[in-house]
Amino acid sequence: MTSNRWWNVAVSGIAVVLIALLLVSSTTTESLVGGMACIAVFVLAWFTLGRIAQRNSAALAAFIPVLIATSAVAAGFETAMATIQCVAYPLIWVLIQSTRRAVVANVILAAAIGVGIYINTGSAVVAIAIEAASLVFSLALGSWITTIANQSEERLRLLDELKTAQEKLSILDRDAGVSSERERLAREIHDTIAQDLTGLVMLAQRAQRELSKGESPSDTLGTLEESARTALAETRALVASGTPVALNGGISDALDRLGERIARETGLEISVSAGDLPELDRDTEVVLLRCAQEGLANVRKHSAGRSATVSAWAHNGSIALRVTDDGTGFDQDAATTGFGLNGMRGRLALVGGALDISSSPAGTVLTATLPLRVRA
Structure with a gap:
């Protein structure tokens, strides 16, 4: 789910949920106002920085600290506000390309929210238990997301290689077809036109010999004309891509x-x-x-x-x-x-x-x- 459209829905949805939880669980005006302010900062940070963080390193460097700080402060005002981590952890995994940096950011987020819960509840055991479970789940989810992303990239790479190979095969196939057609034409020309022309040369030589001897070359000239017509017919058939063979x-x-x-x-x-x-x-x-x-x-x-x-x-x-x-x-x-x-x-x-x-x-x-x- 890397499309900004779906993340817009997720951020807006968690904001609505947090507002509802805050209205139900808040016992003081201070916690209500503080929680609402944290929600507003979170939503504003997403729509101004988070949406462009994947393609803008400066926006990413600004958004992640704001996300961690807002989550911690919100949990400090009201324990129920720790629900924000349902979106905060996945956002870190999606936005940070390096797995090692994403793990470090997850640990910092868990520690920050744990501190906020401890400030709100005064119980270190509750804070550690909640955030330890959240961190383990986040790391497992992040590993799964990373594996899926790597597999997707590998599939895309393989598809690109396959397309390149198909293009090369298409070029080779076209070249082979051109070469085969050239060989076919060479055979056809050699077996038909070249042989007919050889016959015409020999007939012309015979006619010259008959003339030099004072003989009438009429028969030879008749055969010469017939052979020339045959060569012409075979040439036309070859040009027309027909079969230049008289098999009637x-x-x-x-x-x-x-x-x-x-x-x-x-x-x-x-x-x-x-x-x-x-x-x-x-x-x-x-x-x-x-x-x-x-x-x-x-x-x-x-x-x-x-x-x-x-x-x-x-x-x-x-x-x-x-x-x-x-x-x-x-x-x-x-x-x-x-x-x-x-x-x-x-x-x-x-x-x-x-x-x-x-x-x-x-x-x-x-x-x-x-x-x-x-x-x-």
Whole structure:
């Protein structure tokens, strides 16, 4: 109860109680007037000094002595006025932040009120008994109040730390999302636009060779236009955050179209075998097509082969796609700086799949395997 509003109610309430006790128990005019004066000083001190004592050290230093002195003088006029300590002790505990200083102030208050009771009654036993009990109760209450306050501060500290941690996690999550999206875009660009542009470059080179030989490049230019339109469509789809994969008719038809296009662009003999696949979910089809694109792109750029085979099949809850060529192979232990194979491994890992590569001077075999998820 640290709100001034509630303490205003408490101080006003105890003042009313004290006035009533004084009117009932007072036997002399002196005690009545003196008691009323003490009540007035107590209320006035609270509303002028006590209300700001928690945030003003000068006000606190003035209010506590006034509180102790007023309580002692009031008890000296009338023993019943010692009831003021019902509010005086809690006020000391709430206003004084140091536990040690609060205990000292409580002891001084108990001693002062004890002296006032002794002056009024002439009995040291009564004064000691009343104030000893009051002091013990006050110390117990104060310890409880202090424990609750410390626990509240600790909870507030933990809540602040939790909020800070949540903010940091939110920032990390946002950064991770941005990084993941960048990686996704990098994969999409590499697997679609970059490969299409590579094909366009090769077709343009072929057209130049045909022109230099005096041959008509009409077929090559037709294939060049078709490839450029495909690249344009994939770019627009990527910008629109759509799926830049032509899967009309399913993965089997998409692989057939891919093989035909690469064959036209490069002159390679490409055979596709994927006619017995079940209907798959969209994500699985996209991963399979991307793996086929990357595999054939590597054949086109690096193998120096004349033919390639793309095959896909389902077996024991998994689906596999294999790209084979008759090129010169490569050293699998050599360091690579390209994005293709690493991007393919990353794409497969996202869906619980794996990539296996076997290469020799007789050619390369690339096998992608991932869990089979049948379309509902």
